[in-house]
Amino acid sequence: MTLDITNLRIxxxxxxxxxxxxxxxxxxxxxxxxxxxxxxxxxxxxxxxxAIMGLLPGKASVTGSxxxxxxxxxxxxxxxxxxxxxxxxxxxxxxxxxxxNEVWTIGYHFRETIATHRLVPHEDGRDAWRKLAADRLxxxxxxxxxxxxxxxxxxLSGGMRQRVLIALALLARPKLIIAxxxxxxxxxxxxxQILDLLEDLTDRLGSSLILITHDLGLVADRCTRVSxxxxxxxxxxxxxxxxxxxxxxxxxxxxxEAVPKLSAIRSRAFxxxxxxxxxxxxxxxxxxxxxxxSGWFFNRHGASILQASDDVNLTVRSGECRALxxxxxxxxxxxxxxxxxxxKPTRGDVIIQGRNRWDIRGQELDEQAHHIQxxxxxxxxxxxxxxxxxxxxLEPFAVHHRQWSAxxxxxxILHLLELVGLDEDLLGRxxxxxxxxxxxxxxxxxxxxxxxxILVLDEAVSALDVIVRAQILETLRDLxxxxxLSMLFITHDLAVVAxxxxxxxxxxxxxxxxxxxxxxxxxxxxxxxxxxxxxxVPGRAAF
Amino acid sequence: MSEPNVKQSxxxxxxxxxxxxxxxxxxxxxxxxxxxxxxxSVVIIAFLLVLAIFPSLFTSHTPDRCDLGDSRAPAGGxxxxxxxxxxxxxxxxxxxxxxxxLTVGVVSSLGATAVGVIxxxxxxxxxxxxxxxxxxxxxxxxxxPLILGAIVAMQVTEHRNVWTLSAILIFFGWTNTARIARxxxxxxxxxxxxxAARLLHVHNGxxxxxxxxxxxxxxxxxxxxxxxxxxxAAEASLSYLSIGxxxxxxxxxxAIADGQKVLRVNPxxxxxxxxxxxxxxxxxxxxxxxxxxxxxxxxxxx
Numbered sequence: 001m002t003l004d005i006t007n008l009r010i011x012x013x014x015x016x017x018x019x020x021x022x023x024x025x026x027x028x029x030x031x032x033x034x035x036x037x038x039x040x041x042x043x044x045x046x047x048x049x050x051a052i053m054g055l056l057p058g059k060a061s062v063t064g065s066x067x068x069x070x071x072x073x074x075x076x077x078x079x080x081x082x083x084x085x086x087x088x089x090x091x092x093x094x095x096x097x098x099x100x101n102e103v104w105t106i107g108y109h110f111r112e113t114i115a116t117h118r119l120v121p122h123e124d125g126r127d128a129w130r131k132l133a134a135d136r137l138x139x140x141x142x143x144x145x146x147x148x149x150x151x152x153x154x155x156l157s158g159g160m161r162q163r164v165l166i167a168l169a170l171l172a173r174p175k176l177i178i179a180x181x182x183x184x185x186x187x188x189x190x191x192x193q194i195l196d197l198l199e200d201l202t203d204r205l206g207s208s209l210i211l212i213t214h215d216l217g218l219v220a221d222r223c224t225r226v227s228x229x230x231x232x233x234x235x236x237x238x239x240x241x242x243x244x245x246x247x248x249x250x251x252x253x254x255x256x257e258a259v260p261k262l263s264a265i266r267s268r269a270f271x272x273x274x275x276x277x278x279x280x281x282x283x284x285x286x287x288x289x290x291x292x293x294s295g296w297f298f299n300r301h302g303a304s305i306l307q308a309s310d311d312v313n314l315t316v317r318s319g320e321c322r323a324l325x326x327x328x329x330x331x332x333x334x335x336x337x338x339x340x341x342x343x344k345p346t347r348g349d350v351i352i353q354g355r356n357r358w359d360i361r362g363q364e365l366d367e368q369a370h371h372i373q374x375x376x377x378x379x380x381x382x383x384x385x386x387x388x389x390x391x392x393x394l395e396p397f398a399v400h401h402r403q404w405s406a407x408x409x410x411x412x413i414l415h416l417l418e419l420v421g422l423d424e425d426l427l428g429r430x431x432x433x434x435x436x437x438x439x440x441x442x443x444x445x446x447x448x449x450x451x452x453x454i455l456v457l458d459e460a461v462s463a464l465d466v467i468v469r470a471q472i473l474e475t476l477r478d479l480x481x482x483x484x485l486s487m488l489f490i491t492h493d494l495a496v497v498a499x500x501x502x503x504x505x506x507x508x509x510x511x512x513x514x515x516x517x518x519x520x521x522x523x524x525x526x527x528x529x530x531x532x533x534x535x536x537v538p539g540r541a542a543f
Numbered sequence: 544m545s546e547p548n549v550k551q552s553x554x555x556x557x558x559x560x561x562x563x564x565x566x567x568x569x570x571x572x573x574x575x576x577x578x579x580x581x582x583x584s585v586v587i588i589a590f591l592l593v594l595a596i597f598p599s600l601f602t603s604h605t606p607d608r609c610d611l612g613d614s615r616a617p618a619g620g621x622x623x624x625x626x627x628x629x630x631x632x633x634x635x636x637x638x639x640x641x642x643x644x645l646t647v648g649v650v651s652s653l654g655a656t657a658v659g660v661i662x663x664x665x666x667x668x669x670x671x672x673x674x675x676x677x678x679x680x681x682x683x684x685x686x687x688p689l690i691l692g693a694i695v696a697m698q699v700t701e702h703r704n705v706w707t708l709s710a711i712l713i714f715f716g717w718t719n720t721a722r723i724a725r726x727x728x729x730x731x732x733x734x735x736x737x738x739a740a741r742l743l744h745v746h747n748g749x750x751x752x753x754x755x756x757x758x759x760x761x762x763x764x765x766x767x768x769x770x771x772x773x774x775x776a777a778e779a780s781l782s783y784l785s786i787g788x789x790x791x792x793x794x795x796x797x798a799i800a801d802g803q804k805v806l807r808v809n810p811x812x813x814x815x816x817x818x819x820x821x822x823x824x825x826x827x828x829x830x831x832x833x834x835x836x837x838x839x840x841x842x843x844x845x
Contacts, residue, residue, distance in 0.1 A: 340742055369744045382735040386566055386757040395753075396743045429564045446739065 001175035003029040008064035021047045022232045034209045036219040039229035040465040045212050049180050054081050090169035092179040096161035100153035107149035117172045140167040159190035180212045187327040192536035216259045217539025220244050228252050258470035260495035265519050276317035279486045285312040285348035308334040309510040321487040323501035331510035332490050336458045340374050373447035377459035379439035383431040390427040396449035416445040437468035456488045494537050506530045571837040581833035587826035595645050598638035606635045606793040615809050627812045637819045639793040646705050648775035654713035656720050656767040663724025685718045703789045727759035761838040765831045772827030795820045
C-alpha cells in the first residue's frame with residue numbers, strides 16, 4: 001500500500017480568512033509505516049484527514065493529488081468512495097463518547113459494517129456475522145466479546161468504546177488506518193493501552209497508520225515519520241530522528257520546547273518548604289454523595305451512596321506548589337470543590353490559614369475570598385459571555401473595595417493585566433473574541449484580584465494547546481516568584497507536574513496513594529499505581 | 544504564537560488593529576438590522592401604534608357617535624371602509640380597537656414575562672424546596688387553559704376593563720415563561736463563571752441580576768414578543784364571546800362578532816377587523832421570529 005499526497009491545497013471560498021485551510025501539503029505513506037501529522041488546534045491536521053477520506057464539506061475547494069495505490073482520490077465519485085472508505089481506509093475517531101450510536105447495541109454497529117462491506121458470505125447463514133464480530137472484539141482485548149455485543153455504548157467505559165471503534169475500523173482489514181487524536185479524550189493509562197493496541201494491530205496486520213495528534217510526545221514514541229503543520233502550512237517533515245532530535249524550523253523547535261517533560265525534574269531547582277507555615281490543610285476528608293431518588297412530591301435522598309474521597313490528608317505550605325494528580329473519577333475535582341467551599345464534606349476538616357472553613361460564618365466569609373481563589377479548567381465556561389474583560393475584572397472590586405475610586409480600580413486592573421501578560425486594549429473585548437489562552441489569563445487575573453495567598457488550579461492548563469500551555473505555565477511560575485503564591489495544582493498530567501510543582505500527592509479512587517517531593521516520587525515511586533502512571537507518560541523515551 | 548495579543552509574542556506579530564467589540568445583544572442587533580422580516584414587522588407595528596395613538600389621522604368619526612341611518616354604508620365616500628350595522632365607522636372601530644388590543648397585548652405580555660422570569664429564576668437558582676414548591680404551583684397553572692381560566696375569571700370580575708383583563712391574562716399566562724426561565728437558569732447556574740462569582744462572594748441578588756438574567760434573557764425576549772401576538776388574539780377571543788372588554792370599549796373581537804351576522808351580504812364589516820387582528824398577531828410573531836434568528840445565529844463561541 002502506498003498513499004501519495006502531493007501539493008494538497010484545501011480552501012473554503014467564504015471562510016473567515018483568505019488563507020486556505022491547508023496549503024502545499026505533501027506526504028507519502030508506505031506499507032506498514034506509521035506516520036504522524038502534528039499540529040495545534042486550527043492547524044489543518046484534521047482537514048487533511050478528512051480530505052484523505054473524502055469527507056470534506058462540498059463547499060471546500062480541493063486541488064493537488066491524493067493517490068492511494070495509484071488511484072486518484074480527489075474527485076472520486078461517491079459510488080467509488082464506498083469501495084475505499086472502511087474497506088481500504090479505516091478511521092478511528094477522536095471522541096469515543098460521541099462516536100457510537102447510543103440507541104443501538106455494539107452488535108448492531110458490527111452487523112451494519114459487516115453487511116455494508118459484505119464481509120461474511122451470504123451462504124454462511126444469518127448469524128455468521130456474530131462470530132466474526134466476536135473474534136474481532138477479542139482481537140482488541142475485549143475478551144468478554146459475546147456480552148459486549150449485546151451491550152449498549154453507555155454501558156462501556158471510554159477505553160472500551162475506543163477499543164470497539166478500533167475493532168470496527170479494522171473490520172474490513174483496511175491497508176491504511178487514520179487515527180484522529182484517538183486518545184485525547186482518554187486518561188493517561190488508558191491512552192497508553194489504546195496506542196499500544198493500535199501499534200500492535202497495525203504491525204500484525206501489515207497496515208499503515210496515520211496518527212493525527214497535537215502531542216509530540218506520542219509521536220516520538222511510536223511513529224517513524226512526522227509532518228508538522230502550522231496554520232495550514234507544512235512547516236517541517238521528515239523522519240522522527242531528524243525532526244525531534246534536530247529540528248530545522250523555528251516553529252518545530254518552539255513546539256518541542258513547549259512539550260512538558262518529565263525530565264524537567266532533573267534540571268529544576270527545588271526549594272524546601274518543610275519549615276514553612278501551613279496555609280492549607282486537608283484532614284481526614286471523606287465525602288459521599290447520596291444518590292437521588294425521585295419522590296412523590298420532592299426528590300428524596302436514597303440509601304445508596306457514591307463515595308468520592310476517603311480519608312484524604314493533604315498540606316500546602318506557604319509558597320509551595322502542591323500537585324494533586326489523578327485520573328478522571330479519582331475524586332480530585334471533588335476535593336477542589338470542597339476546598340473552595342462549593343461543597344460540604346461528609347466528614348473531615350479543611351483548614352485555611354489556621355481556621356476550619358466550616359466554622360466561619362457571616363461577615364468573615366467575605367475574608368475567605370481574600371485567602372483562596374480558583375482557576376477552572378474550561379476557559380470557555382469560566383468567563384461570563386455577557387461581560388467584557390474590564391467588567392469581569394472590576395467585579396471583585398465592586399464587591400470588596402467599594403471605597404476605591406474608579407481610577408484606583410482601573411489602576412489595579414492594569415496591574416493585574418500586567419501580571420498575567422495581557423494588553424490593555426483587550427479590556428473592551430467579550431470572551432468570544434479571545435483565544436483560549438487569553439481567556440485563561442483573564443480567569444487567572446480575576447482570581448488574583450483580591451490578592452489571595454492560595455491559588456487552586458483545577459486542570460487549569462489541560463484544555464489548552466501545547467504552546468499556549470507552556471506560556472501559561474511560565475506565567476504561573478512567574479506569579480509564584482513575584483507574589484509568593486501557594487498553589488494547589490490539580491491535574492492528570494504528570495509531565496506538567498514535573499515542570500511546575502514542588503510536591504505531589506497521587507490520588508486513586510478517592511485515596512491518596514503516595515505523597516512527597518516531586519523529585520522523590522517521580523524518580524523513585526513506591527506505589528504501583530504511581531509507577532503505572534509514570535510509565536504511561538508519552539514521550540518518556542524521547543525526552 | 545497562536546495568541547497575537549499576548550505580550551510575550553507581540554514582538555513577532557504586528558499589533559492587532561483595534562476593532563469594535565459587541566456583546567451578544569450588540570451582535571444580535573447587527574443581524575437584526577439587516578433582516579427584512581424584522582423591518583416588515585416593525586413597519587406594521589409602527590403603523591398600528593400610530594393608528595392607536597392618533598386615530599383622528601385616519602378617520603373623522605369616533606366609535607361612540609354612530610348614525611343608525613348610515614347602517615351598512617358602503618366603503619368610500621364618508622366612511623373609508625364603510626359603516627357597520629349600527630352605522631359606526633369601521634375605520635374608527637379598527638383604530639380605537641387597536642388601542643385596546645395593543646394595550647392588553649403589551650401590558651399582559653410584559654407582566655406575564657416579569658412574573659414568569661422572577662419565579663423561574665428563583666426556583667432554579669435556589670433549588671431544593673423552593674424549586675419544588677414553585678414548580679408544582681406552575682404545574683397547576685399550566686394545567687388551566689388560558690382562555691377557559693380567563694372566561695371564568697372575567698365572569699366574576701366586577702369592573703371589566705383593559706387593566707383587569709390584562710391582570711387576568713397575566714395571572715393565567717406566566718407559566719410558559721417561568722418554565723423557560725427555570726430551565727435556562729438551571730443550565731447557566733452550573734457554569735463556572737457563576738462559581739467564580741460566588742467564590743468572590745458576590746451576593747446572590749447581584750449574581751441573579753448581572754450574571755444569570757443577561758444570559759437567559761434572549762429566549763425570553765423571543766417568547767415575550769410572540770406572546771404579545773398570542774395575548775392580543777386571546778383578548779379578541781374573549782371579546783368575541785362578549786366576556787372580554789365591556790360593550791363601551793371598542794374591540795376587534797367584538798367587531799368580528801357583530802359583523803359575522805351579515806357576513807354574506809356585507810363581508811367588509813367582519814373582514815376588516817379580522818384582517819387587522821390577523822396582521823397584528825402575525826407582525827408580533829414575525830418580530831419574535833426575527834429576534835430568535837438574530838440570537839440563534841450567534842457567533843459560535845467555541
